[in-house]
Amino acid sequence: MTARAQRRGERHEGGGATAPTIHDVARDAGVSIKTVSRVVNDDPAVRPATQVRVLRSIEALGYRPNPLARSLRTGRDEAIGLVVESIGDPFFAAMTEAVEEAVREAGQFLIVASAGSSADEERAVVLGLLRRSVGGLVIVPCLLDYARARLPIGAGGVPVVFADRPAPGLGADSVTVDNLAGVRQATAHLIANGHRRIAFVGMGLDRFPLRDRVAGYRATLGAAGIPYDDDLVVSHARDRLEPSSPLGKVLSLADPATAVIAANAVASIEVVSELHRTGRTDVAFVSFDDFPIADSLTPPVTVVRQDPALVGRTATDLLLRRMRGEAGRPRRVQLPTLFLPRGSGEIPPPKRASRTRTRTRREERPR
Numbered sequence: 001m002t003a004r005a006q007r008r009g010e011r012h013e014g015g016g017a018t019a020p021t022i023h024d025v026a027r028d029a030g031v032s033i034k035t036v037s038r039v040v041n042d043d044p045a046v047r048p049a050t051q052v053r054v055l056r057s058i059e060a061l062g063y064r065p066n067p068l069a070r071s072l073r074t075g076r077d078e079a080i081g082l083v084v085e086s087i088g089d090p091f092f093a094a095m096t097e098a099v100e101e102a103v104r105e106a107g108q109f110l111i112v113a114s115a116g117s118s119a120d121e122e123r124a125v126v127l128g129l130l131r132r133s134v135g136g137l138v139i140v141p142c143l144l145d146y147a148r149a150r151l152p153i154g155a156g157g158v159p160v161v162f163a164d165r166p167a168p169g170l171g172a173d174s175v176t177v178d179n180l181a182g183v184r185q186a187t188a189h190l191i192a193n194g195h196r197r198i199a200f201v202g203m204g205l206d207r208f209p210l211r212d213r214v215a216g217y218r219a220t221l222g223a224a225g226i227p228y229d230d231d232l233v234v235s236h237a238r239d240r241l242e243p244s245s246p247l248g249k250v251l252s253l254a255d256p257a258t259a260v261i262a263a264n265a266v267a268s269i270e271v272v273s274e275l276h277r278t279g280r281t282d283v284a285f286v287s288f289d290d291f292p293i294a295d296s297l298t299p300p301v302t303v304v305r306q307d308p309a310l311v312g313r314t315a316t317d318l319l320l321r322r323m324r325g326e327a328g329r330p331r332r333v334q335l336p337t338l339f340l341p342r343g344s345g346e347i348p349p350p351k352r353a354s355r356t357r358t359r360t361r362r363e364e365r366p367r
Contacts, residue, residue, distance in 0.1 A: 020063040024063065029056075031054060035050065039051050039058075059127065062152055064158065079108060080109075080110050080137070081112075081113065081136070081137045082110055083115050084112070084113075085114070085140055086114060090265045090266075091265055091308045095311050097312070098309035111132065113125045115140070116142075119144040119145070123149060126151060127151070130151070130152065135158070135159070136158060136319045136320070137160040138316060139161075139162050140163050140164050146167040162175070162315075163176075163311055163312065163315040173330050173331045173332075174331075175315045176333070177311065177336070179209045179288075179337075180219075181337060182213075182306065183261065184217075185337075186217075186286040188220055189302070190284055190345060193347075194349050195348075196226050197255060197256060197257045197259070198221070199260045199261070200213075200217050200263065201234055201260055201263065205233065205235055231249075247271055258284065260286075261288065262286070264289050265287065268291055271287075272297065285302070286304065287302070287303045290303045294342075295342055299344045302340065302341045302343065303339075303340050304338075304339055305339075305340055310335055318331060
């Protein structure tokens with residue numbers, strides 16, 4: 001057993017738990033208490049090698065600076081940290097604006113950070129916010145497994161609320177939308193308008209919440225007696241769709257898609273661009289999530305609207321309650337979606353394609 005592990009074990013003897021102190025960090029890193037304080041307060045005069053050693057001890061011991069003491073020293077209120085997948089995503093941009101407004105009304109300020117492109121980057125972002133003694137966190141979990149990350153957040157640590165996606169296995173509040181109900185309504189709407197070849201296009205379809213949206217799409221097809229076809233469920237990259245894109249493939253199948261559901265606003269913008277670029281305005285289209293100018297296109301885009309501002313405000317309200325000492329079991333808030341038929345989702349299947357398939361079947365009959 002290492003000295004560090006032994007000290008940690010001593011703190012937990014008898015079932016008790018004593019939070020590590022600045023003295024523990026200083027002893028573990030082999031520096032003075034003043035040096036630890038300077039690292040915690042981001043003093044640029046600390047030598048890089050010393051800073052790395054102290055930060056490693058802070059993480060290994062699970063030390064968290066006292067935010068109240070720091071607030072008294074600096075004369076500043078605690079900040080709230082917000083971690084989102086991408087500021088460029090219309091959904092997260094609107095959510096961030098709502099969180100910032102709610103935080104400002106509470107007399108605090110917001111630090112916003114993107115999660116990065118890997119679990120390690122996401123962990124580093126969260127740890128960076130914790131080292132700045134944020135009083136609470138609103139996190140959109142992306143790639144990091146928070147249940148195994150052993151971060152000092154949630155019960156017994158820094159208050160946290162997960163937004164748009166839950167963090168299974170971690171006891172913390174979460175705010176999501178009813179993804180299943182929304183996509184079921186979109187799929188059923190297209191079926192009611194005569195479509196049986198309905199594509200589902202998105203990015204990262206194996207991750208929540210898109211995984212739930214695919215599940216809802218599949219269940220609705222099954223309930224209508226329509227076979228599920230893997231060829232119609234495709235992913236696309238973040239960059240612009242090209243003629244060889246997944247969308248192009250589903251429209252060029254022997255039995256092509258006559259309707260498309262886009263998994264989110266980012267996918268929807270790409271799909272609309274591709275449909276108009278190729279002149280395929282005969283394809284019905286429904287977007288899960290509204291996006292700028294969706295109602296100004298020709299035809300206007302039918303959408304499943306979720307309210308990112310409401311997600312942000314609700315998450316911030318829950319967080320502020322926890323920061324003020326409210327106890328109780330973790331809350332799971334699920335917000336409804338709103339279906340808005342505007343025109344693009346009401347386009348019927350092309351009659352010409354239907355006649356062609358009928359004629360082909362007749363020609364193939366034995367004489």
